[in-house]
Amino acid sequence: MILMKRAIELAALSTILIFTIVLPPAAEAGATWTVNAKMTLEGIQAVIDQAGDGDTVVFEKGAYDFSGAPFRQTTEYVGALNIVDKSLVLEAQRGVIIKGARSVLNGDGYGESGIVAFHFKNVARDKDVAVKGFSFKTMLEGIGVYGCRNVVVQNCIVDDMDRNGVGFEGVGGDLTVENNQIGSWRVGIFADWYYFDPTFSGQWDLYSQTLGTQLRIADNVITRMGEFPGSMGIYLNRFRAGQITGNAVASKGGEEGIYIASMKPPDVTQTLPRCVVSGNTVQGGFYGIDVTSASGVQVDNNTVSGTNWGIDLVYASDCSVFGNTISDVVARGIFLYGDNCTRNQVTGNLIKVAGYPGWATSGNSYGITTSAHHNVYSRNTVTGTGSVAFYIYAGHDEVFECNNAKNFKPAPTAAHYVFFTYASNNRFSETWANGVCYLDFGTNNTVTTVACR
Numbered sequence: 001m002i003l004m005k006r007a008i009e010l011a012a013l014s015t016i017l018i019f020t021i022v023l024p025p026a027a028e029a030g031a032t033w034t035v036n037a038k039m040t041l042e043g044i045q046a047v048i049d050q051a052g053d054g055d056t057v058v059f060e061k062g063a064y065d066f067s068g069a070p071f072r073q074t075t076e077y078v079g080a081l082n083i084v085d086k087s088l089v090l091e092a093q094r095g096v097i098i099k100g101a102r103s104v105l106n107g108d109g110y111g112e113s114g115i116v117a118f119h120f121k122n123v124a125r126d127k128d129v130a131v132k133g134f135s136f137k138t139m140l141e142g143i144g145v146y147g148c149r150n151v152v153v154q155n156c157i158v159d160d161m162d163r164n165g166v167g168f169e170g171v172g173g174d175l176t177v178e179n180n181q182i183g184s185w186r187v188g189i190f191a192d193w194y195y196f197d198p199t200f201s202g203q204w205d206l207y208s209q210t211l212g213t214q215l216r217i218a219d220n221v222i223t224r225m226g227e228f229p230g231s232m233g234i235y236l237n238r239f240r241a242g243q244i245t246g247n248a249v250a251s252k253g254g255e256e257g258i259y260i261a262s263m264k265p266p267d268v269t270q271t272l273p274r275c276v277v278s279g280n281t282v283q284g285g286f287y288g289i290d291v292t293s294a295s296g297v298q299v300d301n302n303t304v305s306g307t308n309w310g311i312d313l314v315y316a317s318d319c320s321v322f323g324n325t326i327s328d329v330v331a332r333g334i335f336l337y338g339d340n341c342t343r344n345q346v347t348g349n350l351i352k353v354a355g356y357p358g359w360a361t362s363g364n365s366y367g368i369t370t371s372a373h374h375n376v377y378s379r380n381t382v383t384g385t386g387s388v389a390f391y392i393y394a395g396h397d398e399v400f401e402c403n404n405a406k407n408f409k410p411a412p413t414a415a416h417y418v419f420f421t422y423a424s425n426n427r428f429s430e431t432w433a434n435g436v437c438y439l440d441f442g443t444n445n446t447v448t449t450v451a452c453r
Contacts, residue, residue, distance in 0.1 A: 079119025
């Protein structure tokens with residue numbers, strides 16, 4: 001009986017072994033190719049051309065000289081290395097540095113034409129690309145991606161770029177840009193879901209109408225934007241949803257810290273918020289965080305300091321702005337503007353107004369300003385010294401509840417905590433230790449003092 005049982009066990013084991021042996025092998029991963037700094041650009045390009053979809057090209061440690069590469073022109077998009085219609089991963093070993101050359105500058109002082117290290121173009125827009133671990137130094141733009149699907153840029157150092165640090169147009173799937181250090185004179189991270197390539201079609205193509213996009217811009221350090229119009233830390237235009245978190249943007253004179261615009265209208269299946277801007281630090285420049293022509297954006301727990309304007313919602317709706325700290329702002333801490341700027345919630349923000357050097361007579365340094373309608377402002381705190389803590393200019397049906405400006409010091413020539421101009425049907429209810437001092441040049445506005453819990 002024991003022998004029979006043992007025979008059955010051995011037969012079962014043999015069957016298992018047979019089935020194990022005949023199982024098909026696992027699918028092979030993409031091939032890995034290597035290049036080194038002794039190779040010419042033509043030699044590296046030949047390896048890239050030979051690589052197939054899904055392959056990885058590894059750059060070995062060394063200093064790569066791209067200074068002799070052709071310049072990208074406004075009428076001809078070309079890079080030092082070109083990846084066309086191919087899914088590919090470019091990966092750098094530690095110690096890889098790619099050096100370019102100074103660009104041709106335009107009248108505004110930033111790059112007009114110059115070297116782009118990696119240029120990705122996917123006409124069919126069905127390819128995935130990734131760039132990881134590179135250091136780029138002195139050129140027009142480190143990475144340019146046009147018309148691809150899913151894109152990843154991680155752990156790169158992009159320094160002294162004459163135009164953009166990294167640029168993306170027509171990304172049809174997901175875009176991830178994280179843990180990079182970027183120094184540029186125009187825009188650190190530029191992403192626009194319109195795809196324009198003069199060498200391909202000569203037409204703007206709204207690719208995001210057919211494919212949704214989800215972006216993740218996280219934990220990047222961006223510096224050195226120039227002092228001219230259009231210089232920004234992060235520029236995101238025409239996308240559907242995303243996470244912009246943990247980035248640090250510092251500028252001595254840039255126009256925008258973080259700019260979010262023209263988000264595609266939400267589908268009925270989408271829940272709010274569709275875009276979260278959280279935990280970022282913006283220092284210097286004109287605007288801190290600017291949300292324009294967008295809906296369903298959550299702006300929370302960011303720190304903005306030393307800017308002219310702190311956080312703006314322009315033609316924006318269904319947004320929430322809460323828990324932000326805005327310090328040493330000289331013009332407007334939080335600003336809402338536009339006929340369709342509505343149904344927004346502004347709650348629990350701390351604003352410290354610094355005021356212009358001539359704030360005492362200029363009268364244009366405010367804590368919260370609104371030229372919008374049907375928005376709610378609650379439990380915000382305005383401190384510092386400026387013109388007006390809460391300024392309602394041509395706004396209507398706005399609700400202010402339980403805000404605090406008792407440590408705000410108005411300009412002697414203004415001396416107003418609340419100021420209505422061409423405003424109507426607004427409701428303002430507060431409790432302040434030093435009372436409410438307001439001036440009303442509007443109609444049907446109500447200011448009352450109530451106890452706030």
